Amino acid sequence: MFKTPVAKNNPKAVFGWCMYDWANSAYVTTVAVGLLPIYFASVVVGSEGIVIRNTHYSATAIWGFTVGTASLITFILAPVLGAIADFTNTKKRFLLFFAYTGSLFTILLYFSEKGDIWRTVVFFIIAQVCFISANVFYDAFLPHIVTRDKMDMVSGKGFAYGYIGGGIQFALSFALIAFHKRLCISQAQAVRIGILTAGLWWAFFTLFLAKNLIEIPSNSYSESKANPKKHSFLHYTRIGFIRVVETAKHVRRFKHLVLFLFAYMFYNDGIQTVINMATIYGKDELNLPTTTLLLTLLMVQVVASVGAIAFSKISERFGTKKTVMLTLILWSIIVLCAYFVKTTKGFIGIGIMIGTVMGGSQALSRSFYGSIIPKEASAEFYGFYNIFTKFSAIWGPFIFATVHQVTGTARNSILSVVVLFLLGFLILCFVDEKKARKSEGLDLFNGHIS
Secondary structure, eight states, rough: OOOOOOOOOOOOHHHHHHHHHHHHHHHHIIIIIIIIIHIIIIIIOTTOEETTTTEEEEEHHHHHHHHHHHHHHHOOOOOOOOHHHHHTTTTHHHHHHHHHHHHHHHHHGGOOTOOOHHHHHHHHHHHHHHHHHHHHHHHHHTHHHOGGGGGHOOOOHHHHHHHHHHHHHHHHHHHHHHTTTTTTTOHHHHHHHHHHHHHHHHHHHHHHHHHOOOOEEEEEEHHHHHHOOOOOOHHHHHHHHHHHHHHHHGGGGHHHHHHHHHHHHHHHHHHHHHHHHHHHHHHHHOOOOOOHHHHHHHHOOOOOOOOHHHHHHHHHHHHHHHHHHHHHHHHOOOOOHHHTTTSHHHHHHHHHHHHHHHHHHHHHHHHHHHSSSSSGGHHOOOOOOOHHHHHHHHHHHHHHHHHHHSSSSSSHHHHHHHHHHHHHHHHTTTHHHHHHHHGGGOOOOOOOOO
């Protein structure tokens, strides 16, 4: 049975929601972006790479294809899972399932050692798919827990919690690696322990969401409960597919929403490519020391937590759309500067610049989308949000890896990212904020689906 729903802007519910960002950011920072790419390149694969069917692949290329594969899987699953969660009112249940499955396979990455390439790839893909899938349902709660005027700030607050929580856990892992000799363990062992603790961190702090976030029953769920017939998982899967098809048929009613999704598809591809490939780029292309890479990433976390809140404040004055467009201009400048970076100081400087705009662009995009979708189908629409974003995230790492494979240097791959930011900027110019927000009140499903 569901508890009595709490009112919007309830501090306890907002806190529980933000704490999930605190929880899962340890996985992103320490595992997906920080330690695992470096460990994968230097230990699991090694500098010699591998040969598959007479073709040589570097660790950077394999990593790019792995990240792209995880995005492809989520691209296929997300919208149907979102539709099922909306109809059965199980967003929280799906969120917790994916969160704890993802944390489990993150913990299992501890057992990956030199030569365990395919086991590492499989475990990472499962953890990454679970992380992305859980975020579909996590994001879908935003329109339900706060009013529209609070969305930018709460979304920014969630990202700030994430950068701080992920930064603290990463700092602990960094200290473990820096002082591994005093602890009488190898550097590789210290890295594996850091990955292990990130999985435990993700699992433990998810409990705050489980305790404080209450799911509000929807009309479709009430109708389903009123029907005494027991429905199977296959039945709800069929409903999920039906709802996805119906939403696609009515997509013309959401012109500006769709324009925003296409814009986000391009510029988010650029953001995700930078996030996923930056560390391994620094290791494989610039030959930077591991401590430099990890210290830069820690600095990014600190700066990003401030940037997420700062850009939320800027959006209150200039509007969400204009503020996002500002971040895209800054992203383009940053990536162009990164092309010329050859020194440690330059890499650290680029990291600080990335941290400044990263939180703002992600937080404002999430809140803007949440303010223009029908709330009764929020998980499904965030599933479509995931379709567009993860469809793009498939190609960014693949393009990055392919350019590296063909040209022999990842430096040339950077230029393709600028194009993605510029395309996103141009499409966003045609989005009308006021007209887009009319989508929020549309009744998408007039009849009962059973």
